Amino acid sequence: MTSATSLTEQNRAVVEAMFAAANKGDVEGVFSYLSDDVTVIEPLFLPFGKAYHGKDEFLGLAQVLPNYLDISSITVHYTIADGDRVAACVGITDIATGELTHFIEQFTVQNGKIVENRLFYHDAGTLIDQPKAA
Numbered sequence: 688m689t690s691a692t693s694l695t696e697q698n699r700a701v702v703e704a705m706f707a708a709a710n711k712g713d714v715e716g717v718f719s720y721l722s723d724d725v726t727v728i729e730p731l732f733l734p735f736g737k738a739y740h741g742k743d744e745f746l747g748l749a750q751v752l753p754n755y756l757d758i759s760s761i762t763v764h765y766t767i768a769d770g771d772r773v774a775a776c777v778g779i780t781d782i783a784t785g786e787l788t789h790f791i792e793q794f795t796v797q798n799g800k801i802v803e804n805r806l807f808y809h810d811a812g813t814l815i816d817q818p819k820a821a
Contacts, residue, residue, distance in 0.1 A: 698796035699768035702775060705801065706763050714749075718742055722800040729806055755782055762787065771796050 692700075701720050708716030727739040727748060734755065739748045752758050757780040764776040773794045778787035788808070795803040 695768045695770055697799070698771060698773050698794075699766055701796050701799055701801065702766060702768075702773040702794050703763070706761055706775065706777075709758070710761055712759065714746075720801055721745065722797070722802045725801055725804070727804045727806075730808060733808070753782075756780065756788060757782060 705717055705720035708720070721742060724741055725745055727745055729736045729739070729748070731737065735748060735751050739745055749758070760780065762778040764778060766776075767774045773796060775792045775794070776789070777792055778789050780786070781788045790806055790808040793803075793805045793807065794801050
């Protein structure tokens, strides 16, 4: 990124690079874009719904998600960025149906690191019918 790149575009690049690392299965790469105290907020109606704090809990979420979603192939349809906020319209395949589950991930980026990720599901598919994860 050059100094001429706006903060908005720098933050968009952070989120897009994090997704690129995730799609390569590069956990270290993903972690390099997260702050140590990152918070991920999944809706409570989901079987894995709760707030996850820090990289250890983020890793725990990443280990539970494959029971429900095929996280090996994340489709980012588009991103929208404004200052420290970046939203990504995302699709991930629901394991039970093979259909894409659509949602928006809203990121807050500070000092080049993702500090918060809040998810908003449009179509939760079969996820809402699954029992709560331990």
